[in-house]
Amino acid sequence: xxxxxxxxxxxxxPQLPMVPYPPKVITLANGKRMVVRQAQREDVPAIxxxxxxxxxxxxxxxxxxxxxxxxxxxxxxxxxxxxxxCLLGQVDGYLVGIVNGRMETDKVGMSYHTLAIDRGLRIGSxxxxxxxxxxxxxLGQEDVLIVAESPIGFRRWMIEYPLEPTKIPHELGGGDSxxxxxxxxFKAKPRLVVGDRPVPxxxxxxxxxxxxxxxxxTIRERIAGLKGR
Amino acid sequence: MRDVAxxxxxxxxFGRRDEDSLMDMLAYASLKALDDAGLGNxxxxxxxxxxxxxxxxxxxxxxxxxxxxxxxxxxxxAETIENGPASGASAVKNGVLAIxxxxxxxxxxxxxxxxxxxxxxxxTDFVAxxxxxxxxxxxxxxxxxxxxxxxxxxxxxxxxxxxxxxxISLKNQEMGTRNPYAHxxxxxxxxxxxxxPHAVVNNPVSADPLHLYDLCPVSDGAAxxxxxxxxxxxxxxxxxxxxxGFGQATDTHTLAERDDPTDLKAVSLAAQKAFAMAKLKPSxxxxxxxxxxxxxxxxxxxxxxxxxxxxxxxxxxxAGKTRLGGQIPINLSGGxxxxxxxxxxxxxxxxxxxxxxxxxxxxxxRQVKNAQVGLTVNFGGFGNNVLCFILRRVEP
Numbered sequence: 001x002x003x004x005x006x007x008x009x010x011x012x013x014p015q016l017p018m019v020p021y022p023p024k025v026i027t028l029a030n031g032k033r034m035v036v037r038q039a040q041r042e043d044v045p046a047i048x049x050x051x052x053x054x055x056x057x058x059x060x061x062x063x064x065x066x067x068x069x070x071x072x073x074x075x076x077x078x079x080x081x082x083x084x085x086c087l088l089g090q091v092d093g094y095l096v097g098i099v100n101g102r103m104e105t106d107k108v109g110m111s112y113h114t115l116a117i118d119r120g121l122r123i124g125s126x127x128x129x130x131x132x133x134x135x136x137x138x139l140g141q142e143d144v145l146i147v148a149e150s151p152i153g154f155r156r157w158m159i160e161y162p163l164e165p166t167k168i169p170h171e172l173g174g175g176d177s178x179x180x181x182x183x184x185x186f187k188a189k190p191r192l193v194v195g196d197r198p199v200p201x202x203x204x205x206x207x208x209x210x211x212x213x214x215x216x217x218t219i220r221e222r223i224a225g226l227k228g229r
Numbered sequence: 230m231r232d233v234a235x236x237x238x239x240x241x242x243f244g245r246r247d248e249d250s251l252m253d254m255l256a257y258a259s260l261k262a263l264d265d266a267g268l269g270n271x272x273x274x275x276x277x278x279x280x281x282x283x284x285x286x287x288x289x290x291x292x293x294x295x296x297x298x299x300x301x302x303x304x305x306x307a308e309t310i311e312n313g314p315a316s317g318a319s320a321v322k323n324g325v326l327a328i329x330x331x332x333x334x335x336x337x338x339x340x341x342x343x344x345x346x347x348x349x350x351x352x353t354d355f356v357a358x359x360x361x362x363x364x365x366x367x368x369x370x371x372x373x374x375x376x377x378x379x380x381x382x383x384x385x386x387x388x389x390x391x392x393x394x395x396x397i398s399l400k401n402q403e404m405g406t407r408n409p410y411a412h413x414x415x416x417x418x419x420x421x422x423x424x425x426p427h428a429v430v431n432n433p434v435s436a437d438p439l440h441l442y443d444l445c446p447v448s449d450g451a452a453x454x455x456x457x458x459x460x461x462x463x464x465x466x467x468x469x470x471x472x473x474g475f476g477q478a479t480d481t482h483t484l485a486e487r488d489d490p491t492d493l494k495a496v497s498l499a500a501q502k503a504f505a506m507a508k509l510k511p512s513x514x515x516x517x518x519x520x521x522x523x524x525x526x527x528x529x530x531x532x533x534x535x536x537x538x539x540x541x542x543x544x545x546x547x548a549g550k551t552r553l554g555g556q557i558p559i560n561l562s563g564g565x566x567x568x569x570x571x572x573x574x575x576x577x578x579x580x581x582x583x584x585x586x587x588x589x590x591x592x593x594x595r596q597v598k599n600a601q602v603g604l605t606v607n608f609g610g611f612g613n614n615v616l617c618f619i620l621r622r623v624e625p
Contacts (some may be wrong), residue, residue: 029431029442031418059247120415122431129430151348194427 013082016103021087021134024195025203028121032091035199035207036130039086039098044077046211047086050095050117053216057223061150062115068149068172069113072100084112087134089127091118093212099127101135101144109135109144110171111180114153117214118222125156129193136185145170145177161188230329233472234462235620236455237266238581243412243450243569245345251280251287254451255341256299258574262337262453263300267465273455274333275306279320279340280573281313282355286347296339306333313359314522315609316340317452317576318477318616324456325472334458340578341451342571352447356572359610361483373444375484375611376523377436383491383525384438387532391438393543395423397524398442400552401560405567407594410578412448412569443524448569452578459623466625470587473509473602473621476502480613496533496606499617503604504535507619511535514619515600516586517557518579520608521564527551530606531559534617553597561586561595576607580618587622 023037039047051073054066075081082102089097096118104110111131116124135144146163147170148154157163163178170177199207214222239261241254249257255278263273278293289295293307312319317340324336344352353371360366360375383389399419405411422432422442432440462469478498484490504510511534519534521527528542536557537545550556562568562582565575583603585591605618 027418027421027425027427027431029417029421029428030415031421120413125430155349191429191433194430 008079012079016083016106018083018085018103019138021085021130021138022197023199023204024130024197025199026126026195028091028123030121033203034096034123034126035090035203036127036195037088037090037199037204037207039088041077043088043211044073044086046213047088047095047098048073050213050219051098051115053219054115054117054223057220059223060152062223065113065115065149069098069100069115072112085134087127087130088211089123090207090211093206093210095211095213097123097127099131101131103139103141104145107142109139109141111144111146112172117219124152125160125192126194128157130195132180132185133193136180136182142182144180146180147172147175147177149173160192231331232459233325233328233456234459234623235470235472235580235584236335236457236462236465237262237264237268238452238454238584239263239265240410240452240578240581241450242410243448243571243574243578246343246449247345249449251283251289251292251341251343252295252299254343254449255292255296255339255453258341258451258453259296259300259337259339262339262455266455266457268335268455272335273302273305273337274335275308275324275327276302276337276339277320277324278307278309279316279338279577280309280342281311281316282342282344282572285355285358287343302337305337312614313609314520314570314572315576315607315614315616316573317578318580318605318607318618319576321454321456321577321580321618322475322477322616325475328456328458334461336456337453338456338577339451339453340574340576342573343449344447344571345449349447364483364485371436372522372611373436373439376525377439379484379490379611380438380523380525383529386491387540389525389528389543391423393528393547394439394443394524395419396543396546397521397527398422398566400546401521401527401564401566402442404561404595405563407592408563408568411563411567412446412450413563413567417442439523439525445522445565445570448571450569450571450574450578452574452581454577454581454584463625468588468622468624470584470620471623472618474503474505474507474619475617476500476506477614477616478502482610482613484611491529493529493533493612493615495612495615496530496608496617499615500534500606503617503619507621509602509619514557514602514604516561516583516597517559517604517606518562518582519559519564519606520575520579521560521566522570522608524566526608527559527564530608531557534604534606553595558597561597576605576616579605579607580620583620587620
């Protein structure tokens with residue numbers, strides 16, 4: 001697609017400086033080790049392949065979360081969103097979860113979505129925690145604005161942290177945001193934020209070498225199968 | 230009193246069954262049991278349905294009548310049995326008594342529950358409705374809360390440790406991976422849920438000292454069995470399973486009124502009655518399904534039915550005595566912990582699994598070799614209504 005760079009500079013939102021998220025590794029309940037690392041812009045087309053089958057799963061609001069995540073990642077790829085980032089969870093190189101968000105200002109973060117592709121292992125909890133860790137500990141922000149689109153998200157974020165209700169409209173749907181402050185985050189950190197750094201080189205090399213994907217049927221089975229782990 | 234046999238059994242995979250209504254599940258499980266029994270529709274005299282929450286969760290009453298109609302078993306007698314989480318075994322008991330008395334010859338017993346169509350909070354509240362309505366429930370107690378307090382006291386009085394609870398959790402989750410009917414087919418890893426500092430997130434405290442993986446999941450599911458006279462079972466010309474004994478006992482509704490809350494008297498009494506009726510003793514049992522809604526209950530029940538002395542159940546689990554190949558294999562189905570706990574279905578499902586064990590129909594990685602006698606404990610309330618069944622294999 002031809003790009004007029006002069007016009008493009010007008011269309012592209014401004015970007016705030018962002019330090020990279022330092023990768024970490026988490027031991028899951030099944031003993032597998034999940035590498036959590038920051039995705040690069042060029043990873044987006046590959047990531048979207050894993051998001052695509054989730055667009056058609058109604059269960060637990062996977063459809064709306066996936067549809068919005070798909071659009072957000074595409075917007076990042078095509079330079080149509082301000083200061084977005086994406087973190088990945090990988091086990092044995094396979095993509096098992098995705099979280100994203102962006103900087104609204106240098107002080108305020110805007111949480112977007114959490115998509116756990118493998119379920120029953122609290123992957124969503126770990127990745128959401130990594131997202132909050134990024135905003136508050138590495139980007140140095142004061143607050144993160146959050147909404148939940150599913151009851152599971154509500155339980156995990158609003159109740160477990162617990163977040164503070166506000167009347168600030170969130171850009172996802174315009175509902176009232178819930179706020180994670182530094183005080184709440186650091187109080188919750190000992191029970192919700194874990195991970196070891198640095199990631200051992202073989203694990204990191206495997207994660208970076210290739211983002212592996214389960215096939216569409218496997219993804220659908222993991223998320224919406226009868227077993228419902 | 231006539232002897233009673235189990236002619237056929239059936240079960241649906243437990244889990245989250247969004248696509249099935251409560252009645253669908255009961256019907257499918259019943260059809261499997263009827264098919265296994267090789268019966269025509271016109272030979273069922275009565276249908277007993279075990280269910281605890283249909284009225285509260287599905288706003289549905291007269292479930293047994295509905296099932297009889299759905300299965301075209303008219304004009305079979307129909308009754309719904311509600312006895313908390315012990316509803317399943319209670320329904321079986323009623324079926325057994327009906328045949329033993331000579332009033333009926335063939336009875337279908339189905340147990341089912343659909344709990345996943347409400348949020349976890351509402352499901353927890355629904356289960357808590359079995360607590361005392363003025364002395365317990367208004368103060369916010371839940372069953373996990375009760376189990377947490379019970380565990381703490383059991384730890385103090387009988388030396389149970391987190392290591393003991395962990396052994397139950399790891400064993401039953403591993404067995405769940407071998408059971409296609411299990412809700413949670415996911416093996417756990419000791420490091421991931423206990424040793425690693427990351428376990429604080431993977432396996433958080435749910436009701437201190439119980440953690441997430443000490444609790445059973447909230448499940449949908451159904452199971453069914455067909456009871457008949459021993460004479461009818463003999464005619465099939467192959468090994469069958471009989472009800473060798475059963476017992477039931479009730480304890481105080483509130484835990485606080487018991488002299489010693491760690492003494493599960495109803496479990497002990499139910500087991501003693503069942504053993505006396507069967508003319509057997511605990512060491513005669515080859516396989517057991519115990520009501521492990523919480524890991525502590527498998528340990529406590531294994532002691533109260535007489536498999537181990539008080540204070541020895543946890544150690545026995547750690548030593549592997551309750552694993553497949555051990556002294557007394559317990560919950561080879563994965564138990565409530567992994568197979569799941571659709572409350573009305575559980576007592577029936579326990580017996581279905583024991584029937585498969587005694588008919589030697591399970592795969593090698595779940596089958597107790599040459600199992601002849603099996604035991605179930607279905608635990609209602611917090612031990613205030615308990616049924617124990619002993620089943621025995623009979624050669625034709």
